[in-house]
Amino acid sequence: MKILKIQTLRGPNYWSIRRHKLVVMRLNLEDLAEKPSHQIPGFYEGLVTALPSLDDHFCSPGCRGGFLSRVREGTMMGHIVEHVALELQVLSGMEVGFGRTRETATSGTYQVVIEYLDEQAGRYAARAAVRLCQSIVETGSYPKAELEQDLQDLRAYWADASLGPSTESLVREAEARGIPWLPIPARSMIQLGYGAHQKRIQATLSNHTGILGVELACDKESTKQILHESGVPVPRGIVINYMDELEEAVEQVGGFPIVIKPLNGNHGRGITLNIDSWKMAEEAYDAAKEVSRSLIVERYYTGRDHRVLVVNGKLVAVAERVPAHVVGDGRSTIEQLIEWTNQDPQRGEGHDNVLTKITVDRTSWKLLDQQGYTLQTVLPLGEVCYLRATANLSTGGIAIDRTDDVHPENIWLAQRVAKIINLDIAGIDIVTSDISRPLRETGGVIVEVNAAPGFRMHVAPSQGIPRNVAESVINMLFSPGAPSRIPIIAVTGTNGKTTTTRLIAHIFKQTQRVVGYTTTDGIYIDDYLVEKGDTTGPQSAQLILRDPTVEVAVLESARGGILRSGLGFDACDIGVVLNVAADHMGLGDINTLDDMARVKSVVAESAMPNGYAVLNADDPLVAGMARNATAQVAYFAMNPDNEIVRAHAQQGGLAAIYENGYLSILKGDWTLRIEQAIHVPLTMGGRAPFMIANALAASLAAFAHGVRIEDIRAALMSFQASADQTPGRMNLFDLGHYHALVDYAHNPASYEALGGFVKNWTGERIGVVGGPGDRRNEDFVTLGRLAADMFNRVIVKEDDDTRGRARGEAAEWICRGLEAANQRCPHEIILDETKAINSALDRATPGSLVVILPESVTRAIQLIEARNPVGHTTATQTADQNGASTLTNGQTVNVASVEVSQSNSGTAQTESQSAYTF
Secondary structure, eight states: OEEEEEEEEEEEEESSSSSEEEEEEEEEOOTTTTTOGGGGHHHHHHHHOGGGGGOOTTTTTTTTTTHHHHHOOOOHHHHHHHHHHHHHHHHTTTTOOEEEEOOOOSTTTEEEEEESHHHHHHHHHHHHHHHHHHHHHHHHHOOOOHHHHHHHHHHHHHHHOOOOHHHHHHHHHHHHOOOOOEEEEEEEEEEEGGGGGGEEEEEEEESOOOOOHHHHHHHHHHHHHHHHTTTTTOOHHHHESEEEEEEEEEEESSSEEEEEEEEEEEEETOOEEEEEEEEHHHHHHHHHHHTOOEEEEEEEOEEEEEEEEEEEEEEEEEEEEEOOOEEEOOSSSSHHHHHHHHHHHTTEEETTTSSSOOOHHHHHHHHHHHHHHTTTTTTTTEEEHHHHOOOOGGGEEEEEEEEEGOOOHHHHHHHHHHHHTTOSSEEEEEEESSSSSSSHTTTEEEEEEEEEEEOOOHHOOOOOOOOOOOHHHHHHHTTTTOOOOOOOOEESSSSSSHHHHHHHHHHHHTTTOOOEEEEESSSEEEEEEEEEEEEOOOHHHHHHHHHHHSEEEEEEOOHHHHHHHOOOOOOEEEEEEOOOOOOTTTTTBBHHHHHHHHHHHHHTTTTTEEEEEEEESSSSHHHHHHHHHGGGEEEESSSSTTHHHHHHHHHOOEEEETTEEHHHHHTTEEEEEEEGGGGGGGHHHHHHHHHHHHHHHHHHHHTTTTTHHHHHHHHHHOOSSSSSTSSSEEEEEOOOOOOOEOOOOOOOHHHHHHHHHHHOOSSEEEEEOOOOOSHHHHHHHHHHHHHHHHHHEEOOOOOOOTTTTTTTHHHHHHHHHHHHHHHOOOOEEOHHHHHHHHHHHHOTTTTEEEEEEESSSHHHHHHHHHTOOOOEESSOOOOOOOOOOEETTTTTTEEGOOOOOOOOOOOSSSSSSSSOOO
């Protein structure tokens, strides 16, 4: 077997809308392509020996052992690899269960899809599954040592990827509330929410946490001082820097027993409790010095250690912390008891589990000496041996929930302390013999106040009721009813995505909100370019969603990004699908229009139930997406008599149509006219049907989200197909004696739609055409045929990047199409795009139209603007009675012959409307 490619998906995707974390492996079975598992000697036995837990996989039989029965009876190796990859993750502590295996159009090559929790682990599991199966095929077994190494590596990936128990609890609570989250690639921060409504956390610090409160909590002596002056019971103590200050400090706090701890420390590091001799004091001094330059010497108070958690000024949980210890059974040594205690599945390394394993170190040896024990001591039944002086869970301690036992006066005191230190999330350490009685009665004290306290002891106590403390934090960050999301409008389709995305963004700008949008030209926030390039993938979407200034996101979502990585967001408010046409066929195992429709439908199906899927009712493949949409559906159509739209409107549905020359919204029985198409600059005076369709889709998307008709109208009137607002989308330049049109049409559907405008030009029509090199030969032939029908003269050029083809090959295929359609159509090959454009412009005849379909839109526009055009004839136009169009700059262009026929219904009928472009 050979792995051809592995991709990681991180959002709604071609394989699943609900399961966002998938690995897709393209696997060539090679010699196993025609060999089902039952024809491979010893394979079933070897697989069961290596992974007997595969018996838990149900698979298609729907019962325990179902998958293995399929292996016994005969199934293809791609299917087996899928299950093995899932099981390897499960055995490593990652509960995953979703998988798919599909053969591609290439015989013997499969797409193997598996779920993951950590993407590095998912990719590793996919490769390891292939190794395991290949080994069993070749040798009948998989070495146990190699399997153990695989599982060890996978566990390491999972441990490294773990958010930690505190952060994990916050993220899970956010998910339960429908609040999206994103990791921030700096300082282990997590973003909760999108755009302008986002909040940030770092462990249990939040963006509400004040820096002064954190600084004060980290300075333990200053904390004690301010609490003491506020009348809060705290231990007597003094700060020292040198050993010769220790004796006087002990006297000042009242003598032994004492505590020595670092001034700046956490997790119990460097702390020694219950020091009752000078020898212990000197050793404790050295231990604390390893952590901090300055030390605190305090009076030691006996009692039980309690952690009180206060969030947003309210006590939410209390846990009694018991230091790491073992309890005798009368038979076992302390060493054996430690070993058995660490076998508890709830104990792990560090913070990666509910409890931490007990380790024996210098502190443990000292405590054993004090208690008169060694590791070989057999403890009597019920006798306790403490192995740590501090009660931190990170050193093996346990937690007992005491939330319901706290005295009201102690609740009041803890909440007051959090306010005094000024922490939104505070962990207050209290030593008292009885937390159910006021501290003033028990002589208890507050020994410490912690910023970023751990939640593990409250979320999963060893004894008592687990407390959902994360809920209080999320309620603080997002009060009930407060938004966590910004509106997301996602746009896809074969043609028209960029123009429609830009127009929707322009419409939302009328609402005085900051709009972030992604296009094939770049990422924009408000009116500023953030990053230039083709930015229609998930990474670009997440840049917008991470930006705290963005209030509305409009995201162009292209086929390539969806297939490579999935969508960059969990769900959208409005999902717009413009059309489905043949483009990029044969790439990414998308070989039919139905396959392409399935890719595009990801956007429609990702619209939330209270949102809308905006669908082109004139395109059957797009209209059919309504069946699987969970959102409400709104249709747009150029044909006002479209049966789907009629039935939808009769049922009170929302739609947008082109009727009697108007762009209109249908809402039940009401028709709301937005504006006449001839007054909308984008539609070229109503003469570009594809642009009318784009304007309908954009208007409907905005209206469905609550934008006023007045704002939509204002946006339509001020948006132009210019090099500034829509570069490369129907940019028409007046060069005095002739015109030049720049458009990014690059597939048959967009060529056809462009032809509806170009073929009615009265003068000579000159085309500079080409196509991306990764298209099929038959696609180039089709482009040539369409060009022959559209132009009087053609120059064939090629992209700078031939995408793996030999130079000149794509141009030759286009010429074959030209010659097959019209042998008398003059054409020539000028491969260099710059030379081809200049040649066409140099030889343009008076009254002609030079149509440039470039690889680089920016370069084409620069070449035209170097010739000092009179103006952009895409400016606002008003058609006069003679069929001339008057431009804002005073220039006129005779467009009578370009007029689109308008019946009483106002529907443009000159071209097929199944797929619109630009």
